[in-house]
Amino acid sequence: MTTTAIAKGLEGVLFTETKLTFINGTEGILTHLGIPIQEWAENSTFEELSLALLSGHLPTTAELEAFDAKLKANRAVPQELLESIKSYPRGINPMQALRTAVSHLGLFDQQSEETTAEARMEISVRLIAQMSTLIAAINRAQQGLEPVTPRTDLTHAGNFLYMLKNEEPTPEQSKLFDIALVLHVDHGMNASTFTAIATASTLSDQYSTAVSAIGALKGPLHGGANEAVMDMLDEIGTPDKAADFITAKLDAKEKIMGVGHRVYKYFDPRSRVLRDYAAHVAEKEGKSHYYQILEVIEKTVIDRLASRGIYPNVDFYSGTVYSDLGIAKEYFTPIFALARISGWCASVNEYERDNRLLRPDAVYSGAVDAHYVKIEDRK
Numbered sequence: 067m068t069t070t071a072i073a074k075g076l077e078g079v080l081f082t083e084t085k086l087t088f089i090n091g092t093e094g095i096l097t098h099l100g101i102p103i104q105e106w107a108e109n110s111t112f113e114e115l116s117l118a119l120l121s122g123h124l125p126t127t128a129e130l131e132a133f134d135a136k137l138k139a140n141r142a143v144p145q146e147l148l149e150s151i152k153s154y155p156r157g158i159n160p161m162q163a164l165r166t167a168v169s170h171l172g173l174f175d176q177q178s179e180e181t182t183a184e185a186r187m188e189i190s191v192r193l194i195a196q197m198s199t200l201i202a203a204i205n206r207a208q209q210g211l212e213p214v215t216p217r218t219d220l221t222h223a224g225n226f227l228y229m230l231k232n233e234e235p236t237p238e239q240s241k242l243f244d245i246a247l248v249l250h251v252d253h254g255m256n257a258s259t260f261t262a263i264a265t266a267s268t269l270s271d272q273y274s275t276a277v278s279a280i281g282a283l284k285g286p287l288h289g290g291a292n293e294a295v296m297d298m299l300d301e302i303g304t305p306d307k308a309a310d311f312i313t314a315k316l317d318a319k320e321k322i323m324g325v326g327h328r329v330y331k332y333f334d335p336r337s338r339v340l341r342d343y344a345a346h347v348a349e350k351e352g353k354s355h356y357y358q359i360l361e362v363i364e365k366t367v368i369d370r371l372a373s374r375g376i377y378p379n380v381d382f383y384s385g386t387v388y389s390d391l392g393i394a395k396e397y398f399t400p401i402f403a404l405a406r407i408s409g410w411c412a413s414v415n416e417y418e419r420d421n422r423l424l425r426p427d428a429v430y431s432g433a434v435d436a437h438y439v440k441i442e443d444r445k
C-alpha cells in the first residue's frame with residue numbers, strides 16, 4: 067500500500083502498537099502502563115520503572131529485588147574497556163565517547179550476536195547496568211581521573227553520583243537524581259527510540275540498536291537540547307538580559323532550546339515536575355542564577371509562543387537540576403541516555419515480539435528518462 071501524501075518528519079504516522087507509553091499532547095498527559103508520570107516520579111524508582119516497561123507490568127517485591135540484584139551484579143565493565151576510555155582524546159563530546167564505549171562493550175559480551183527475546187532481555191539488563199559505569203568513567207577520564215569501582219549497596223542513581231565524584235551522595239541528592247532518571251526513561255516513538263527500533267527491525271543486535279539510538283539522541287533537536295539550554299543560559303549571563311535575548315531570537319526567527327515539541331502542544335508534564343523540584347531547591351538554598359534566568363525565559367516564551375502551542379519541554383529545567391548536583395553540562399545528554407536506555411530496550415523488545423522490517427518510502431522528484439554521459443563528454 068503506497069500513498070503519495072508526504073508526512074514530513076513522519077509526523078502523525080502510526081507504524082506500530084505499544085502498551086508501554088501514552089502521550090496526549092494537547093492536554094500534556096504522559097503515562098507509562100497507564101499510570102501518570104507524576105505518580106511514577108512521586109512513588110517509584112528508576113529500577114522499578116525500567117522493569118515495569120521491560121516486563122509490561124508493575125513488578126512484585128520479589129521480581130523487583132531480583133532485577134535490582136541483577137543490575138547491581140552487572141555494574142562492573144571490563145578493565146580493557148576502562149583503559150580504552152582513558153585513551154580517548156581529551157575535550158571530545160561525551161556522547162561520542164559513550165557511543166564508542168557502548169559499541170566496544172558489545173565486543174566483550176558473549177551473547178551480543180544473539181537476537182532471541184531471552185537474549186535481548188539479558189543484554190538489556192547489562193546495558194542498563196553498565197551504561198552508568200561507562201558514563202561515569204568517561205567523565206572522570208576526561209578530567210584525567212581514575213574510574214571509580216561501582217558499589218553494590220547503592221541505588222542505580224546513588225551509585226552513578228558516587229562513581230562520578232568518588233563521594234557518596236546524600237539521600238536527598240540520590241532521590242532527586244532518581245526522579246530525574248524516572249522522568250526520562252521513556253517517551254513513545256521519539257527519534258532515538260524510533261532509530262533503535264529501525265535498527266532492531268533488520269534483526270540486528272541489541273548493542274547496535276543502543277549505539278544507533280545514542281547517535282540519534284545526541285542531536286540538539288532531541289536529547290542534546292538540555293546542554294544547549296545551558297549554553298543559552300551561559301550566553302545570556304544575567305536574568306535582566308533574558309527577556310531581550312529571547313525576544314531578539316524570536317524576532318530573528320531562531321529557535322529557543324528546551325522549548326517546543328512534536329507531540330506536546332501544551333506543557334510537557336515532565337517539565338512541570340522538574341520545574342517544581344528546581345523551585346523547591348531554589349526556595350531551600352536561594353534561587354540559583356540559572357533558575358532565575360529560566361523563570362524569565364519561560365514567561366517570555368509563553369507570552370510569545372503559547373498561542374502557537376509551543377511550551378517548555380523536558381530539556382528546559384533538567385539542566386538546572388543536574389547543575390545543582392554539580393554535574394557538568396556536557397554530561398546532561400549522556401545522563402539522558404543513562405535513563406533512556408531502559409525505554410529503548412523495552413520498546414525494541416516489545417517491537418521484536420512481532421517484528422516487521424521498517425522501510426518507509428519517498429516520493430521521487432528527481433530526473434526521469436536520463437542517460438549515462440561519459441565523464442569526458444560532460445559540460
Ligand SMILES: CC(=O)SCCNC(=O)CCNC(=O)[C@H](O)C(C)(C)COP(=O)(O)OP(=O)(O)OC[C@H]1O[C@@H](n2cnc3c(N)ncnc32)[C@H](O)[C@@H]1OP(=O)(O)O
Binds near residue numbers: 286291321380
Ligand atoms: C527530549 C526532546 O527531544 S524534547 C525536544 C528537544 N528539542 C529542543 O528543545 C529544540 C528546540 N525545539 C525544536 O526544534 C522543535 O520544537 C522540535 C524539533 C523539538 C519539535 O518541533 P516540530 O513540531 O517538529 O516543529 P518544527 O521544528 O517543524 O517547527 C514548527 C514551527 O514552530 C516553530 N518552533 C518550534 N520550536 C520552536 C522553538 N523552540 N523556538 C521557537 N520557535 C519554534 C518553528 O520555528 C516553526 O515555525 P514556522 O512554522 O513559522 O516556520
Ligand SMILES: O=C([O-])CC(=O)C(=O)O
Binds near residue numbers: 253288
Ligand atoms: O518524544 C519526543 O519526540 C522527544 C521527547 O520528549 C523525548 O524523547 O523524551
